[in-house]
Amino acid sequence: MRPTLRRIKIVFIALPLLSLFLISCTLSEESRTTTSRSTKVYIDKTKGQWPRRNLIKALQAFEREFDRIKDQRQLVAADLGAGAGNETIFLIEKGWKVIAIDIDPYSIETINDRFQELQSLQGDGSKAKLGSLDARLVSMQKMVLEPFSLDLVNASLSLPFVPRSEMKEVWNNIIEALRVGGVFTGHFFGSEHGWRNRLRMSFYSEKEIYKEFLDDYSLRIESFSEMKSDAPTAAGGTVFFHTFTVIAQKTDDHYKRNTRGMNPY
Ligand SMILES: C[S@@+](CC[C@H](N)C(=O)[O-])C[C@H]1O[C@@H](n2cnc3c(N)ncnc32)[C@H](O)[C@@H]1O
Numbered sequence: 269m270r271p272t273l274r275r276i277k278i279v280f281i282a283l284p285l286l287s288l289f290l291i292s293c294t295l296s297e298e299s300r301t302t303t304s305r306s307t308k309v310y311i312d313k314t315k316g317q318w319p320r321r322n323l324i325k326a327l328q329a330f331e332r333e334f335d336r337i338k339d340q341r342q343l344v345a346a347d348l349g350a351g352a353g354n355e356t357i358f359l360i361e362k363g364w365k366v367i368a369i370d371i372d373p374y375s376i377e378t379i380n381d382r383f384q385e386l387q388s389l390q391g392d393g394s395k396a397k398l399g400s401l402d403a404r405l406v407s408m409q410k411m412v413l414e415p416f417s418l419d420l421v422n423a424s425l426s427l428p429f430v431p432r433s434e435m436k437e438v439w440n441n442i443i444e445a446l447r448v449g450g451v452f453t454g455h456f457f458g459s460e461h462g463w464r465n466r467l468r469m470s471f472y473s474e475k476e477i478y479k480e481f482l483d484d485y486s487l488r489i490e491s492f493s494e495m496k497s498d499a500p501t502a503a504g505g506t507v508f509f510h511t512f513t514v515i516a517q518k519t520d521d522h523y524k525r526n527t528r529g530m531n532p533y
Contacts, residue, residue: 299405303374307351310502311378315352320424323355326453326515327362329490333449334419338363342399343419346445348408348454349426353379357386360399364420371407379403408438413445421446423454425511428461432470436480443485446518452487458510460496477512486521489514 327334337343343364347356350368356379359366368379383401390398404411408423408430421442430438442452457463457471464471472480474494482489492514499509 297371297407298410299371299407300373303372306503307372308374311352311372311374313502314354315378315382317352317354319355319358322424322453322455322513322515323358323422325491326420326422326451329515330451330517337419344417345420345422346413346418346442348411348421348423348442349429350379350403351375351424351426353382355422355424356401356403357382359420359422360386360401362399363397364399366399366401367413367418368401368403369406369408369411370403371405373405376403376405408441409434411441413441415444416447418445418447419450421450421452421454423452425455427454428457428469428471430470431468435470439481439485443487443518448518448520450518451490451515452518453515454513456481456512456514458494458496458512460508461510462508471510472512474512477514482514482516486519487516488519489516491515 334343344367345359345364346367346369347353347359348369350356350370352375353368356366356368360383368376370376370379379401380403383403386398408426423442427435427438446452456477457469459471459473459476461471463469492512495509495511495513497509498506500506
């Protein structure tokens with residue numbers, strides 16, 4: 269091939285392909301139109317499981333405060349990357365309004381079905397007062413949450429699926445959406461995690477988690493723990509899990525430093 273022809277080929281074929289690749293790497297996904305196979309396997313395997321320990325622990329730690337609020341109005345939570353909806357349904361059974369967010373249509377379909385089932389059981393005379401569901405097919409990167417509207421944000425094993433470059437914005441959004449006194453509980457993956465080379469996920473050391481997500485936000489840390497162990501994955505096989513579990517409360521200090529005059533109450 270003549271050198272000029274080769275150059276033209278590079279310009280007209282390779283460069284557009286490269287820019288398309290770069291654009292797809294930098295644009296975050298809004299939501300999926302089709303279900304990812306691994307998510308479906310995960311959801312089918314985990315559906316109906318007991319809610320994760322971090323959520324139970326957070327509800328216990330702030331039980332008195334949540335009970336006090338419950339006497340005045342409905343408690344509101346967001347369940348981010350809700351998966352099979354185990355925690356969404358658990359909170360709804362306790363009377364909470366839950367905004368369930370997931371990028372995958374199978375998750376949202378599963379959660380809506382489970383909620384309908386719950387409602388039909390209620391029709392059979394069950395006495396417990398159910399909360400309500402607002403299930404949204406959207407990514408954490410694109411979700412819109414009203415500032416100071418949430419008593420609880422639960423992000424169990426979901427934040428690590430947000431690429432590192434997009435985490436800060438998601439975190440700002442989460443903290444802004446919590447009311448003063450509201451509680452965050454969720455996981456980060458550690459830098460020794462077996463999936464640490466996956467590009468579209470995020471992994472942090474303990475120091476980085478404090479520096480990027482906790483210290484600057486004036487959060488009161490209720491509990492911070494680290495876990496390292498081999499664990500089975502829903503898709504089969506095992507992977508080395510390195511996980512940090514956080515329970516933290518938004519304080520008034522965050523309001524004073526960051527809200528530029530918005531009313532937090
Ligand atoms: C490992 S599962 C965890 C599900 C559930 N929270 C649990 O503890 O079992 C991760 C979930 O996050 C969802 N997810 C992944 N990336 C997401 C994103 N960027 N925005 C919203 N949801 C996402 C997946 O579809 C999946 O349902």
